[in-house]
Amino acid sequence: MSERIDRTGGELRLVGSRCPGCDHPTIPLRLVCPACGLRPMDRTRFGPSGTVERHTDLEVGFAGIEAPYSIALVRLDEGPVVLSRTEGAVEPGTRVTLDADEGGDVYWFAPVPVEAGTGRGHHVG
Numbered sequence: 001m002s003e004r005i006d007r008t009g010g011e012l013r014l015v016g017s018r019c020p021g022c023d024h025p026t027i028p029l030r031l032v033c034p035a036c037g038l039r040p041m042d043r044t045r046f047g048p049s050g051t052v053e054r055h056t057d058l059e060v061g062f063a064g065i066e067a068p069y070s071i072a073l074v075r076l077d078e079g080p081v082v083l084s085r086t087e088g089a090v091e092p093g094t095r096v097t098l099d100a101d102e103g104g105d106v107y108w109f110a111p112v113p114v115e116a117g118t119g120r121g122h123h124v125g
């Protein structure tokens with residue numbers, strides 16, 4: 001099983017850690033807190049929802065990935081930031097959710113569909 005993805009209970013989550021001292025979250029799992037130096041950090045799970053903070057669009061596909069796609073900094077709702085591929089082009093502020101292949105070794109974020117007429121999904125943060 002992948003060290004990066006946790007499917008316990010059928011829910012897709014990213015494996016990370018949270019500092020028991022200062023509450024700093026990290027992805028992936030770390031032993032020493034990068035914020036305060038405390039060790040060990042507690043293993044925890046994050047996701048699957050987050051918001052795109054920054055991204056770059058790539059026009060060239062590779063390894064079975066169809067262009068265009070984006071590499072984005074995604075801030076998960078629990079606080080940690082992860083650099084990941086996203087499905088399709090996304091803009092900062094786009095709400096995304098975690099997805100992964102069956103093996104769980106490759107993961108990406110896909111935009112959460114915005115329900116028509118609700119006016120939600122924009123101006124987050």
Ligand SMILES: [Zn+2]
Pocket residue numbers: 019020021022023024033034035036037038
């Ligand atoms: Zn800490």
